Amino acid sequence: MTTDPIEPKCREQGSEFLPKFDSNGLLSAVVTHAETAEVLMVAFMDREALDATIASGEAHFHSRSRGRLWKKGESSGHVLKVAEIGVDCDQDALVLRCHPQGPTCHTGAASCFYRRLEDGSLHRV
């Protein structure tokens, strides 16, 4: 982990937004449906993706496999309109409450979490 000059209590108790990126420059971003609260996907954001999300109101992430900024829906058109951003205690994770403009998963499923683990194997939900 990188050395972090900000006191944990500032992050936990203050009203200042002090996002905490890890040693790879990333934080966790959970997308939920703004109406149903269902978890739709989980991804990572770097500073660039966070700034682009806030500026545009549409979810952007950092693609670790492609090593670049990735606007969700950039090719499919299935963008995620961000209604609200929740911030956790130590500010290293965000919840993006979104209005999805189409299926969130690239497989065509409404949510990427279309299976559950049961007795060691996966079952569609």
Add this chain to the structure above:
Amino acid sequence: MTTDPIEPKCREQGSEFLPKFDSNGLLSAVVTHAETAEVLMVAFMDREALDATIASGEAHFHSRSRGRLWKKGESSGHVLKVAEIGVDCDQDALVLRCHPQGPTCHTGAASCFYRRLEDGSLHRV
């Protein structure tokens, strides 16, 4: 990223549980409340934490700051009883739908996401 010998389609379409750990040996774990679907916390799991969670039915994570297995509630008693585990398309993220045995956040809040970002600063929800 490490080379992954498993075809993406196997992970996406099959019923085999093939969790995909990143180059640090971790995957993302989102804890939601089994009854309300509220996101309670976000953390990471390595293989050890995943196995311990499945074996015990209580959420375990890998603490990156402490570099060790971390059973949620090990000191507070506020464990998370796992009702169901959701698995995403590429199997690098899990949703643990849990019955929390007390507040989830170490600050005493029911959820770690007790603030939202609005006009650049944080507001309690």
